Amino acid sequence: MTTTYNRRGFLKISSIGLAGAYLAACSVGGGDQGAAEQALRAAFSQPINDLDPHGPSSVDESTLLAGRLIYDTLIRRDGDKLEPSIATSWEQTDPNTWVFRLRDDVTFHDGSPLTARDVKASLERVRDAGTAQSALWTSVTEVTAEDDHTLRVVTDEPLGTMPVNLTLMFVLPADKMDNDGFFGKPIGSGPFRVERFTPSDVLELSAAEYWNGAPKLARASLPYIPEVSSQITALRTGELSMLWPVPPDQLNQLKGVDGIRMETVPSYAYYFTWFNCGREPFTDPRVRRAMWKAVDIASIVENLFGDGAERMTAPIPSTVFGHAPQQPYPYDPDGAKNDLAEAGLGDGFTTSLMWFSDTGPLADGLAQAMISGWAEVGITVEPQNLEKAEWLRRLNAKEFDMDLQINTVTTGDADFTLGRLYDSEADRMGYRNPDLDEILREAHRDSDQRRRAELYSQACTIVWEDAVGIFPAALISTYGLRSSVRGFEPAPSNQPDLRGVTLAT
Amino acid sequence: MIIYLARRLWQSVFLIFGAITIVFLVLRVIPGDPATLILGSQATPAELAALREEMGLTDPLFEQYVRHLAEVARLDFGESWRLGGDAFASVVDRLPATLTLAGYALALTLLIGFPLGLHAARHTGRAVDRVVSYLSLTGQALPSFWVGIMLVLIFARMLGVLPGTADGTPVSLILPAFTLALPFLGWLARLVRNGTLEELGKDYVRTARAKGLSERIVFNVHVLRNTLTPVVTVLGLVLGNFIADAVIIEQVFAWPGIGSLLIDSIVNRDYAVAEAAIVLIAVFYIGLNLLVDVAYFYLDPRITLETV
Numbered sequence: 001m002t003t004t005y006n007r008r009g010f011l012k013i014s015s016i017g018l019a020g021a022y023l024a025a026c027s028v029g030g031g032d033q034g035a036a037e038q039a040l041r042a043a044f045s046q047p048i049n050d051l052d053p054h055g056p057s058s059v060d061e062s063t064l065l066a067g068r069l070i071y072d073t074l075i076r077r078d079g080d081k082l083e084p085s086i087a088t089s090w091e092q093t094d095p096n097t098w099v100f101r102l103r104d105d106v107t108f109h110d111g112s113p114l115t116a117r118d119v120k121a122s123l124e125r126v127r128d129a130g131t132a133q134s135a136l137w138t139s140v141t142e143v144t145a146e147d148d149h150t151l152r153v154v155t156d157e158p159l160g161t162m163p164v165n166l167t168l169m170f171v172l173p174a175d176k177m178d179n180d181g182f183f184g185k186p187i188g189s190g191p192f193r194v195e196r197f198t199p200s201d202v203l204e205l206s207a208a209e210y211w212n213g214a215p216k217l218a219r220a221s222l223p224y225i226p227e228v229s230s231q232i233t234a235l236r237t238g239e240l241s242m243l244w245p246v247p248p249d250q251l252n253q254l255k256g257v258d259g260i261r262m263e264t265v266p267s268y269a270y271y272f273t274w275f276n277c278g279r280e281p282f283t284d285p286r287v288r289r290a291m292w293k294a295v296d297i298a299s300i301v302e303n304l305f306g307d308g309a310e311r312m313t314a315p316i317p318s319t320v321f322g323h324a325p326q327q328p329y330p331y332d333p334d335g336a337k338n339d340l341a342e343a344g345l346g347d348g349f350t351t352s353l354m355w356f357s358d359t360g361p362l363a364d365g366l367a368q369a370m371i372s373g374w375a376e377v378g379i380t381v382e383p384q385n386l387e388k389a390e391w392l393r394r395l396n397a398k399e400f401d402m403d404l405q406i407n408t409v410t411t412g413d414a415d416f417t418l419g420r421l422y423d424s425e426a427d428r429m430g431y432r433n434p435d436l437d438e439i440l441r442e443a444h445r446d447s448d449q450r451r452r453a454e455l456y457s458q459a460c461t462i463v464w465e466d467a468v469g470i471f472p473a474a475l476i477s478t479y480g481l482r483s484s485v486r487g488f489e490p491a492p493s494n495q496p497d498l499r500g501v502t503l504a505t
Numbered sequence: 506m507i508i509y510l511a512r513r514l515w516q517s518v519f520l521i522f523g524a525i526t527i528v529f530l531v532l533r534v535i536p537g538d539p540a541t542l543i544l545g546s547q548a549t550p551a552e553l554a555a556l557r558e559e560m561g562l563t564d565p566l567f568e569q570y571v572r573h574l575a576e577v578a579r580l581d582f583g584e585s586w587r588l589g590g591d592a593f594a595s596v597v598d599r600l601p602a603t604l605t606l607a608g609y610a611l612a613l614t615l616l617i618g619f620p621l622g623l624h625a626a627r628h629t630g631r632a633v634d635r636v637v638s639y640l641s642l643t644g645q646a647l648p649s650f651w652v653g654i655m656l657v658l659i660f661a662r663m664l665g666v667l668p669g670t671a672d673g674t675p676v677s678l679i680l681p682a683f684t685l686a687l688p689f690l691g692w693l694a695r696l697v698r699n700g701t702l703e704e705l706g707k708d709y710v711r712t713a714r715a716k717g718l719s720e721r722i723v724f725n726v727h728v729l730r731n732t733l734t735p736v737v738t739v740l741g742l743v744l745g746n747f748i749a750d751a752v753i754i755e756q757v758f759a760w761p762g763i764g765s766l767l768i769d770s771i772v773n774r775d776y777a778v779a780e781a782a783i784v785l786i787a788v789f790y791i792g793l794n795l796l797v798d799v800a801y802f803y804l805d806p807r808i809t810l811e812t813v
Binding site for chain 2: 052131132198200202225229233387405
């Protein structure tokens with residue numbers, strides 16, 4: 001009896017020991033590779049969940065960011081100008097036809113040459129994908145590769161935004177892009193090749209041969225860190241070399257810290273508060289303007305965001321093509337009350353504002369500040385802080401009185417937001433104005449940039465003066481960098497070009 | 506024994522079936538669907554309707570459910586719209602990271618909690634005993650995400666001795682594993698302490714002492730063995746809890762496990778991934794329970810089929 005018991009006891013203890021030893025043996029692995037080469041660890045605030053640049057995440061900043069590093073486009077944006085990339089030149093042979101000449105020295109990471117057939121297949125793929133970017137390409141009827149380096153695109157109506165839209169259209173290898181598992185480790189023709197990709201966790205890249213200047217870094221790793229405080233800590237301890245965008249309320253955590261510097265650039269992202277112009281009492285522009293006058297935008301933006309945002313002067317950020325400064329609405333609560341009385345709402349009214357917390361930095365604070373401004377002129381606004389999916393559903397169904405959200409002019413061109421959101425046919429917030437429709441459609445068709453700028457200037461004035469929404473703040477992107485990072489250029493799109501970056505040792 | 510096992514396995518099948526059903530229903534009852542999230546804020550009603558049709562979201566719920574069950578039976582949870590690719594494969598991909606974290610947390614719990622409990626039992630009412638009580642209470646009362654953030658602040662930001670996020674090195678395991686272990690560590694210490702005290706009051710201990718055995722032998726040979734049995738049986742359940750708790754901890758420490766994947770998939774209505782992850786966690790938990798029940802027979806010979 002005693003012996004059995006001893007054996008059993010022995011078994012128990014040894015099995016626990018074995019389990020412990022096993023657990024100690026399995027570690028996460030990795031780590032020490034390439035310590036001698038230059039490896040950048042850079043964290044963007046949103047997860048990269050999909051490397052398919054035409055798929056459901058095609059206009060997500062994180063997928064675009066990865067796309068810029070891995071793939072290439074026909075045309076790229078450099079500040080206010082459009083520069084050739086794969087395409088050396090382009091012309092409009094008639095209003096509905098564009099012809100592109102392509103470089104003959106571009107290859108994919110596997111060595112195969114990039115030809116007009118790849119561009120054709122990519123453009124057709126994104127047009128037919130049925131995703132958010134597909135909307136840019138609905139008017140494309142025919143794409144032909146006339147030879148290896150000439151591409152012809154025919155549309156059913158003039159598409160003046162063709163060149164700027166092409167800055168989003170990443171070219172994939174035609175014969176491989178539909179393979180199973182291609183986007184687990186995709187092949188592009190951009191400056192970096194993919195070494196390893198775990199969705200929403202980490203993207204590891206290495207320098208590739210690139211016709212337009214190979215990256216100076218040997219490797220770059222883009223991890224995703226969900227918690228803001230962990231992101232800040234990782235930058236402060238040097239676990240990260242780069243973090244962007246730093247939320248406005250965290251700037252103080254990095255200011256004046258040894259070994260960290262910050263670079264800022266006004267971004268393409270901005271906040272707006274739409275009125276549902278198809279619902280009482282917001283059908284009356286006097287009420288909408290009174291709502292705007294009732295909130296002290298200047299001091300809300302100043303106090304809440306500090307250096308993290310700037311007060312808007314038009315319904316699109318100042319960095320976007322088509323921006324034209326407007327007369328700011330004064331903070332005038334008494335004036336607002338008078339306007340409301342004139343509109344027959346002297347006793348105030350009750351309405352609601354919906355948003356979701358993760359729409360952008362300090363969204364809750366911005367919503368509350370505006371709501372308390374309205375309360376002072378007798379308007380009771382019920383705060384509706386929703387979950388993202390529910391918010392989206394109600395936005396698409398126009399089930400809201402007021403909506404607060406962040407919006408990004410992904411292409412950097414007013415067509416992407418003004419053209420797509422304020423057209424009566426898009427019917428996003430119940431605002432209908434045939435004059436505005438005419439202006440926006442002409443700007444969409446015309447390819448003369450000067451004429452387009454003029455048209456968008458008129459569009460800015462109409463949207464602003466009719467107060468379709470309140471446009472409080474455009475965000476300023478802050479890049480937090482270790483001082484060892486050199487040659488970095490901040491990008492308003494949050495999609496920085498890492499080719500010139502080096503790490504000082 | 507075989508019959509008992511077969512019966513338990515049969516029950517497990519029903520439990521897993523229940524888990525699949527609940528997950529399916531809850532995900533579809535909450536407002537918002539994947540089509541809305543795929544097309545984003547600039548979608549037109551026509552585009553939305555077309556995509557819903559294509560994704561089979563317009564079919565009657567019961568029809569979707571039956572189809573879903575048939576697929577799950579073949580371990581096919583469908584494609585993830587967010588990650589592009591097989592949902593089950595991407596969940597299985599993340600499993601080792603979560604298991605590693607849970608494993609280390611379990612090791613920490615055992616290595617600290619067990620000796621601490623024994624020590625407290627031998628010194629009842631003394632400082633160490635009180636520390637164990639407080640530790641147990643605080644450890645369970647403090648929300649683990651808060652503990653995690655505090656540990657990052659102290660050890661990574663202020664002292665700069667440990668990394669605060671997963672960077673692939675074994676040191677980056679320490680903070681998340683400890684955060685995960687903390688509530689169970691105190692709990693285990695209390696369990697061991699109370700179990701030991703109970704055993705110490707039993708007749709066989711009095712007999713052993715009366716035989717003139719030294720206190721050390723009484724404790725290490727006789728009492729310790731009897732305390733082990735309940736401890737081993739609860740460890741399986743603790744491991745199951747670790748996997749569930751890891752969902753939150755992983756978010757704080759950017760740990761690349763199932764948890765961070767699960768949260769992202771629920772927020773974005775990526776049904777396939779959420780279902781695969783939750784069902785996998787459920788299967789794991791049920792499996793551990795079964796294992797513990799079976800292990801019980803071998804650990805304590807007094808337990809027979811009639812007593813269960």
